Amino acid sequence: xxxxxxxxxxxxxxxxxxxxxxAEIKSRLTDKVVPVEIPxxxxxxxxxxxxxxxxRAHLYKEGTETGEYDEADIPEELQAKFEEWATELQETLATxxxxxxxxxxxxxxxxxxxxxxxxxxxxxxxxxxxLFCGSxxxxxxxxxxxxxxVELCPSPAETGGENAKRTGMDEEVHVSPSDDDTFSA
Numbered sequence: 001x002x003x004x005x006x007x008x009x010x011x012x013x014x015x016x017x018x019x020x021x022x023a024e025i026k027s028r029l030t031d032k033v034v035p036v037e038i039p040x041x042x043x044x045x046x047x048x049x050x051x052x053x054x055x056r057a058h059l060y061k062e063g064t065e066t067g068e069y070d071e072a073d074i075p076e077e078l079q080a081k082f083e084e085w086a087t088e089l090q091e092t093l094a095t096x097x098x099x100x101x102x103x104x105x106x107x108x109x110x111x112x113x114x115x116x117x118x119x120x121x122x123x124x125x126x127x128x129x130x131l132f133c134g135s136x137x138x139x140x141x142x143x144x145x146x147x148x149x150v151e152l153c154p155s156p157a158e159t160g161g162e163n164a165k166r167t168g169m170d171e172e173v174h175v176s177p178s179d180d181d182t183f184s185a
Contacts, residue, residue: 067139
């Protein structure tokens with residue numbers, strides 16, 4: 001019942017293969033995985049991502065410590081790959097909501113805000129698991145990942161809490177995710 005996501009790291013290494021890792025996740029772990037960003041280059045050529053929500057390229061600035069990037073149009077040579085992955089994302093998200101599905105089937109595009117909301121709902125229900133990529137060593141992709149964790153993962157307050165046993169006692173208590181309650185861990 002805990003929402004999750006995947007992050008394909010080490011995209012800057014010679015053995016990097018986003019497509020291969022995606023296929024392995026899909027066949028071995030869950031078929032609910034869906035990429036929300038795709039790499040621009042792999043191995044030594046890795047230098048950015050295409051964000052499928054914003055439909056923009058993030059071109060990383062070499063040598064930065066916090067993964068700064070310039071936002072740009074999607075490179076022409078990656079346009080077909082972008083459209084393939086964007087279609088998969090749109091189709092997956094359309095299935096999370098009847099209104100979105102109806103609009104998608106009528107040929108309308110799901111907006112960025114609708115996509116984020118649909119992904120968050122799908123992730124909370126366990127219907128969708130987003131896939132990110134980057135290079136943690138160079139901080140490439142970390143900003144996008146952290147931002148999406150905040151946007152997509154449900155707040156603990158939305159869970160209603162957990163039942164737990166007190167250490168050394170048979171007593172069961174309800175632990176509420178509230179700042180007003182006594183701290184527990």
